[in-house]
Amino acid sequence: MSTEIIEKLVTAYFTQMQAMNPEGWIENFAEDAVINDPVGNPPKTKEDFQKFFGLLSMVFEKLELSQDHTFIAGNGAAVKWTMRGLGKNGRQGIAEGISVFEINEAGKIQQVSSYWDETAMMAQMKS
Secondary structure: OOHHHHHHHHHHHHHHHHHOHHHHHHHHHEEEEEEEEOOOOOOEEEEHHHHHHHHHHHHHHEEEEEEEEEEEOOOOOEEEEEEEEEEOOOOEEEEEEEEEEEEOOOOOEEEEEEEOOHHHHHHHHHH
């Protein structure tokens, strides 16, 4: 698979999440895709994705995601990113992390594993 296809798919993942556009985000995934976000939480399957976006929209007024560095190898990519969120309560939070993507032969995201401290981010939003 070309690096251009992988780069486009990964960029769409972040762009659609930042736009809080669940339909545009979900269409990038394989039917049997799995998300570990963050790693250590129970994995989410495609059936859980709408609920995941519902939670995002309940907490965040605005979400900014930057892809700081993208590394592509084989049919996958690792992205070091920064997330800035403005909560519905007016509080701000910032987090950094790394997401590892596995892309299937059909050019869809098969799995995403994200490594970041969700608890620290949410504490910033509450304090």
